[in-house]
Amino acid sequence: MSTSSLTAARRRDALAAYIFLAPFAVIYATFLVYPFFKGLWISLHDWELAGSYRKYIGLLNYEDMWFDTIFWKTVGNTLAFVAMTVPTMTALALVLALAVFGQGRLKGVLRSVFFMSSVFSVSVVTLIWSMVLSADNGLLVPLFNLIGVNPVNFLGHPTLAMPSIALTTLWWGVGLPMALFLAALSQIPPELYEAAELDHAGRFSVLKNITLPSIRHTVLLVLVLQIVGQFQIFGQAHLMTQGGPANRTRTLVQYIYETSFRDWQVGYATAMSFGLFILMLGFTMLQLWLGRRGDE
Known part of the structure; x- marks a missing residue:
């Protein structure tokens, strides 16, 4: 093939690649790049929500x-919430994945049960747990009465809210990271476990030397997804406590929402x-x- 023909073929391939890439590039620029710079x-x-002011x-905002x-x-509250949920969610999802991984009807049922909560909307989840934690007629009130203790107002307590x-x-979000861990566990070659069994390796040794190193990239993925997701907490705090008591549960996204849609200070909320x-x-x-340091 001549040089000119090879160049023409490369140009056609490049043109085809740009054509296939164009729809994604347009959507990406429209819904991500443009809103970022617009924000x-x-x-x-000093931008009002309504009106032309x-x-x-x-940089005053x-x-x-x-x-x-x-x-x-609100930044401190959000960081405290992230510290409570991200490590716990990751560890709990891994433990559940290890517990229900494998064949068997019971494990299949348990996988469905643990994942089921993640399909509920935030309004349903907060309604359920508000009913559970209510100090007036919550589901825990009979237990407190049984042991002779006054019911605890969990959602109104400055420390417990x-x-x-x-x-x-x-409870709501453990299903998705558990599913990711299950997918990662299924990709581990069974020969590794067979070799460990022949060497009479204990469960902790297998977990430390085979399972965790094999799924370390999934662990990193789950951690990143949880960090991004939990920093954006809004619905739970807004619906369950409205940011109280005394701003103890007011999160950053909730404050942004209130500043923008209640106070109409869109410029400050965007900042x-x-x-x-x-x-x-x-x-x-x-x-x-x-x-990356762990990989090295």
Whole structure:
């Protein structure tokens, strides 16, 4: 084949690749790239939710955010929630995956039961757990009465409210990471376990030297997904406690929502959204860096 023919063939291949890539590129630019830069532009303005008042103020929104005590309170609440849920969710999902992995009708039923909660909407989940944790007529009240203790107002307690929301989130969200771990476990060659059995290796030794190293990339994936997801907590806190008591459960996304749709300060809310983006990006990059160091 001549050089000109080879060049023409490469151009045709490149053109075909661009044609197939174009629909995705258009959708990606429309729904991700453009909104990102549009949000950055809005964050530099005093921008109302309704009306035409839009005044350029530069970095004033970011300066206000830096000195906003409620903003830093919600950041602390969000970090506390992430610390409660991400490691626990990952460990619990791995334990459940190890417990129900394999053949058998009972294990199949248990896999369905554990995954079932993840298909519920946040409104259904919060309604169920509000009924469970209510101090007036909750499902735990008869248990407290049985042991002669006054019912605990979990959702109104300054210390117990956030752990209660974390427990609700664990029950709701453990299904997906468990399914990811099950998929990873199914890809481990059975010959490795057979060799370990011949060497009379114990369960802990098998878990440490075979199972965990084989699924380390899935563990990293689950951690990253959980970090990104739990930083965006909104529905549970908004529906179960409305941010109370005394702002102990008000999260960053909830504060952004209230600032934008209640106070109509869209510019300031967008600036806080970029603060949340930087937090998520920083923790995700840290997790990926630690994962690469583990691979090395």
